[in-house]
Amino acid sequence: MSKMEMAVRNIVWMIILMVFSTAVAQAQDARIEISHLNRLADKASEIVEVELDEKLLQLAAKFLNTKNPQEARVKELVTGLKGVYVRVFEFDKPGEYLSSDIDSIRSQLRSPGWSKIVGVRSRKENENVDVHIKMVGDAVAGLAIIAAQPQELTFINIVGMVDLEKLRDLEGQFGIPKLDLDGMAKPKPRND
Amino acid sequence: MTVLAILATLLLSGVSDAQAQQPFRAKGKEFKDVVKYIETQFGVRKTHIPMLGLANFAFKLIRPAGVKGFKLAVFEDADFSNHPGNLSFNSFMREAYRKDWQPLVRVNSKREGNVQTYIYARNAGKDVQFAIVTFEEREAVVMEVKFNPDAAARFMDNPKIMGISIGNSIRGGGADIAGNNTGRAPSRRTPPDPSPRSGDIDSINVDHVGGAGPSSAPSARPSLNGTTSDERHPVLSGESNNRSSLPEVNADLPGSAAANDREAIRIETRLVNLNVKAVDKAGQPLKSLRQEDFLIYEDGVRQEMTHFRPVNAPVNLILMLDLSGSTKKSRDxxxxxxxxxxxxxxxQDRIALVAFTRKYRTLADFTSNEALLKQSIEKIRKISGGTAFYDSMWEALDNLDQISDARKAIVVLTDGEDESLVGSEETNHSFDDLLGRASEEDVTIYPIYFSASNHYNKLGVLFGGSLGVGPDSQKRTAREQLGLLAEQTGGEVISTRRQEDLDDAYRRVASEIHTLYSLAYSPDKTKHNGEFRRISVKLNRDGAIARTRKGYIDK
Structure with missing residues (x-):
């Protein structure tokens, strides 16, 4: 191999490494800051908080049985994840959380790379559900779900490479509530 | 899952309710701090369990499931529901488990008596350490566990302690995660053929005296539930019609076995009984419908209704109470x-009261005597045991088979967790057997799903029971099974987690039961070929919907 070939090869590897590290960094960026929600803890009658980082997800993945089809799918999905963060607050009466609590999250979800792919407004149930994803190239690098009802606020943040078609397998796992993700399609990346 | 596996190992080793302090982490004082905090704040001491030191030593030596050590402190018989400020304890936990520790899960349910669960984790080289603190109304548990995840994973694949196998792979056992998980239980014996049921087939053997012709056939007609009806059981008292539609008369043919008795005329008819709920567009029950408002179809073919009873007709009901250990605290x-x-x-409703553990106990037979029933309920305070849910339901169906009236229901307060789901006990009847039978009976089942929380199922918040083992998976299977029983019989599952909600749950069931009409028809074709006959009931009211069982097996 000539020096020129060596140099080209090194450059290619560097580019690959840069692209990869950029993707990882952007995946990490998919984590949403939600510490301001902690103040709701003393008002809520039911609280669920889950914080699983990459190491713990990989640890959990060790115990998934690849011979079981669903567990194998979950394991495959978990392998690409950097974190799962869940907050569920249930209140005895409406009005215990403020719209500013959600606005703070939404403002982060308006940053570049994030797209809202589902928005449901139910007047009958008085429930609003927004699903946002963060795209890196053609890949989904993060997902955030806000479900707001008068007496319940749920926020889910999944950080890492998410295959939306397999996302259903995560429902009910790792503290993630059952979600109606039918019909959720992977959108084109937004140019902003 | 790891935590659950470790907990299971601890339980298997007989140290579940113990306290121990093993010096596997000399520098760590988080455990001591939390224990001291609880002792100080609640004025309570750790429960002392004998032989725990030996168990600790055994764990250190054997390292079952990769567990290298644990600390456990249990506090009992104190009021933990009213501890000083949830936020302050949360803050205390974050302070105590500050260095190297990462908060994983926090669950706080003020509605359930201020139940709290905290799980923290940290890496310790190749090992992982978990800290779990739970508060329930009368019990607190502080536990730290250190284990090697690779060894734990190997243990789950091949559960061995000191080279001795303790069973099949823990992973994936007991439940088919891929779907269709009905938690089939092992059967000790072949279940009895669930059909024909007395509720579906009415066979009347009539002695033919003195060679009289068919014209002397009895005036008896099938009762609504299909058992022989006579003067002693005038259950329909004029509500029936269309006598002509009832029996198909098959005189025995020469050469047939039955023809040996030429003095007999065999009259056979099948009655299909249906308990039907009718609702309007808004889902509100319709309670004043008449017979002509209902249209019955079998495999798409209109059938002629032979019996009709309105919603206010009396119901024969078995109230079943699951008295397994998990409900002990809720007896009052x-x-x-x-x-x-x-x-x-x-x-006018007739109620039987049944308590079940591994045994089926009839505390009061069918009666309308309220005082007797209320007196009998007191007996449940002294009963406790396991949960033979499937067998108990089977026995309840047996009991109801003896009732000649068709309006029958079972209201069962349970968490639905048959012991076969955890493999600890075998059952005489699997869930599939039970579901098959229930779907063919004319008994409407209303499960009241009552699952009190505890620190073990709180762990399921983290792991979701997705691995097919562990308490949360069993609970999910049990809950699904209750749903299937209700769905197949036209009933409804009512879920409640808190004791305080039981009143409402019962009130709803009491209201639901008397939204049911009882109908019956005699199918125009009976092939007895084992095929499934699909039933649908329609209403001649705009937007109204009728709900009943899906069909029956034509045997």
Whole structure:
């Protein structure tokens, strides 16, 4: 191999490494800051908080049985994840959380790379559900779900490479509530 | 899952309710701090369990499931529901488990008596350490566990302690995660053929005296539930019609076995009984419909209704109470709620009271005597044991088979967790057997799903029971099974997690039961070929919907 070939090869590897590290960094960026929600803890009658980082997800993945089809799918999905963060607050009466609590999250979800792919407004149930994803190239690098009802606020943040078609397998796992993700399609990346 | 596996290992080793302090982490004082905090704040001491030191030594030596050590402190018989400020304890936990530790899960349910669960984790080289703190109303548990995840994973694949196998792979056992998980239980014996059921087939053997012709056939007609009806059981008292549609008369043919008795005329008819709920567009029950408002179809072919009973007709009901250990703390509330349930039912309803653990106990036979029923409920305070849910339901169906009236229901307060789901006990009847039978009976089943929380199922918040083992997976399977029983019989599952909600749950059931009409028809084709006959009931009211069982097996 000539020096020129060596140099080209090194450059290619560097580019690959840069692209990869950029993707990882952007995946990490998919984590949403939600510490301001902690103040709701003393008002809520039911609280669920889950914080699983990459190491713990990989640890959990060790115990998934690849011979079981669903567990194998979950394991495959978990392998690409950097974190799962869940907050569920249930209140005895409406009005215990403020719209500013959600606005703070939404403002982060308006940053570049994030797209809202589902928005449901139910007047009958008085429930609003927004699903946002963060795209890196053609890949989904993060997902955030806000479900707001008068007496319940749920926020889910999944950080890492998410295959939306397999996302259903995560429902009910790792503290993630059952979600109606039918019909959720992977959108084109937004140019902003 | 790891935590659950470790907990299971601890339980297997007989140290579940113990306290121990093993010096596997000399520098760590988080555990001591939390224990001291609880002792100081609640004025309570750790429960002392004998032989725990030996168990600790055994764990250190054997390292079962990769567990290298644990600390456990249990506090009992103190009021932990009212501890000083949830936020302050949360803050305390974050302070105590600050260095190297990462908060994983926090669950706080003020509605359930301020139940709290905290799980923290940290890496310790190749090992992982978990800290779990739970508060329930009368119990607190502080536990730290250190284990090697690779060894734990190997243990799950091949559970061995000191080279001795303790069973099949823990992973994936007991439940088919891929779907269709009905938690089939092992059967000790072949279940009896669930059909024909007395509720579906009416066979009347009539002695033919003195060679009289068919014209002397009895005036008896099938009762609504299909058992022989006679003067002693005038269950339909004029509500029936269309006598001509009832029996198909098959005189025995020469050469047939039955023809040996030429003095007999065999009249056979099948009656299909249906308990039907009718609702309007808004889902509100329609309670004043008449017979002509209903249209019955079998495999798409209109059938002629032979019997009709309105929603206010009396119901024969078995109230079943699951008295497994998990409900022990709720007995006072269960008694109180059951009493109110009896009050809520119309006086003419006949109620039997049954308690079940691994045994099926009839505390009161069918009666309308409220005082007797309420007195009998008191007996449940002294009963406790396991949960043979499938077998108990089977026996309840047996009991109801003896009732000649068609309006029958089972109201069962349970968490639905048959012991076969955890493999600890075998059952005479699997869930599939039970579901098959229930779907063919004319009994409407209303499960009241009552699952009190505890620190073990709180762990399921983290792991979701997705691995097919562990308490949360069993609970999910149990809950799904209750749903299937209700769906197949036209009933409804009512879920409640808190004792305080039992009154409401019963009230709803009491209301639901008397939204049911009872109909029956005699199918125009009976092939007895084992095929499934699909039933649908329609209403001649715009937007109204009728709900009933899906069909029956034509055997």
């Amino acid at each position: 509330r269960m008694v109180d709620a059951a009493r109110k349930f009896i009050d809520a039912l119309p006086a």
